[in-house]
Amino acid sequence: LSGFAGKHFISIDKLTNPELRGLLDLSKQYRDTYGKQSTVEPTSAPKPLTGKSISMIFQKRSTRTRVSTETGAVLLGGQALFLGPSDIQLGVNESMKDTALVLSRFNDIILARVFSHNDITELSKHATVPVINALSDLHHPLQTLADLMALEDHFGDLRGKTLAWVGDGNNVLHDLMLGGAKLGMNIRIATPVGYEANTDILETTRRLGSENGTKDVFTTTVASEAVQGSDVVVTDTWVSMGQEAEYAKRVKEFDGYQVNATLMKQANPGAVFLHCLPRHPEEVSDEVFYSEQSLVFPEAENRMWTVMAVMAAQLGKI
Ligand code: CP
Ligand code: NVA
Structure with a gap:
């Protein structure tokens, strides 16, 4: 899974089999470490995302994707920023390309939920940090x-x-x-x-x-x-x-x-x-x-x- 560093997460077919296996195994490991049944003290659980931030562009509603990412980021020591449809300039005053170039300078990951899958393609083309597709009209890999x-x-x-x-x-x-x-x-x-x-x-x-x-x-x-x-x-x-x-x-x-x-x-x-x-x-x-x-x-x-x-x-x- 170390080879996944720096990669975008756009659709499941883009993952190698070892990446898919590694992500599923790491997910189970995180449940053991950070879950309600965990025996690890919350204060001593590792915080691998300390100092890292994730911007979350949401052009559509969400309960699970938003709350799981914000909460999961906190558990790992990072911070997620919710950017709803009327919170940022995107789509009104600013293109996806410019948004990608700017957010890449602030944040370590850009997560986006969009209408058209082309927006995810455009975002991942221009972002200089890893992108997560949080749902488009074609894909929902998370x-x-x-x-x-x-x-x-x-x-x-x-x-x-x-x-x-x-x-x-x-x-x-x-x-x-x-x-x-x-x-x-x-x-x-x-x-x-x-x-x-x-x-x-x-x-x-x-x-x-x-x-x-x-x-x-x-x-x-x-x-x-x-x-x-x-x-x-x-x-x-x-x-x-x-x-x-x-x-x-x-x-x-x-x-x-x-x-x-x-x-x-x-x-x-x-x-x-x-x-x-x-x-x-x-x-x-x-x-x-x-x-x-x-x-x-x-x-x-x-x-x-x-x-x-x-x-x-x-x-x-x-
Ligand atoms: N399943 C899912 O993606 O739910 P949300 O729309 O609430 O994020
Ligand atoms: N197919 C649904 C999934 C919602 C999580 C939608 O795109 O709205």
């Missing part, structure tokens, strides 16, 4: 680290396990299918017509899968076809941030894609449920969301351990 950590905690080695996605072919799916394929999981995706995963990212997933022992990357429009034989069922909102005007249309077109007890029964015995949150009842019933099968709250907690690992690794402080 979420995938948290999801894979929750799955490894539950199942151990994920090779040969089958992950089923039911719902929108969106940013969260894209990194999860890339990460799952890197760990040798089979991927089964059900999306309505017109809401399929990005074809280039699907192609990359198939390539990564074949390199890593994945047997099956399968797409369908039928939710039950994806879920049959799966060990993990995952969904996300049908209406991502920025798509609010399409709410009524989408809810109609996603009819039949709700993850509920009837659908979960088609998965393998012992299958688990994931959702990155925030969640709405239309995409998953309360019965599944709050069930024993649901890993959604450990998954949310993992957002902190994983972003801590990314920040420390980018700064070579591991």
Whole structure:
């Protein structure tokens, strides 16, 4: 993982397998050291980010990403600065390029949540410090680290396990299918017509899968076809941030894609449920969301351990 120092964290396919493995292992190590169950005294826990700062550009709302990064930075001895959409000149008076060049002179990492993935590309092109993609319209790689950590905690080695996605072919799916394929999981995706995963990212997933022992990357429009034989069922909102005007249309077109007890029964015995949150009842019933099968709250907690690992690794402080 020492080779990750100075690198951007943009999407899961850009990580080498040892980097992905190293980030997951470091996340678990941080939970042991800084978690509520830790036996290490808070005052004697290492503070590898002492004197380091992270600027956090948020063009969209956030609960988990913002709070996990701010809190995680404090635990590691660093400081995170929240820059909301109306706090800085970006987008009104100033370009992404100039913002990147200026923030790079103040801060040690720039984290950004943006609408267009082009903004992340532009930021990472001009920043002279490591960038973290905290969600764009195409990718949400921090979420995938948290999801894979929750799955490894539950199942151990994920090779040969089958992950089923039911719902929108969106940013969260894209990194999860890339990460799952890197760990040798089979991927089964059900999306309505017109809401399929990005074809280039699907192609990359198939390539990564074949390199890593994945047997099956399968797409369908039928939710039950994806879920049959799966060990993990995952969904996300049908209406991502920025798509609010399409709410009524989408809810109609996603009819039949709700993850509920009837659908979960088609998965393998012992299958688990994931959702990155925030969640709405239309995409998953309360019965599944709050069930024993649901890993959604450990998954949310993992957002902190994983972003801590990314920040420390980018700064070579591991
Ligand atoms: N899952 C996730 O990224 O949540 P937030 O939008 O609350 O950051
Ligand atoms: N797909 C959702 C994820 C939110 C964490 C969105 O982009 O709004």
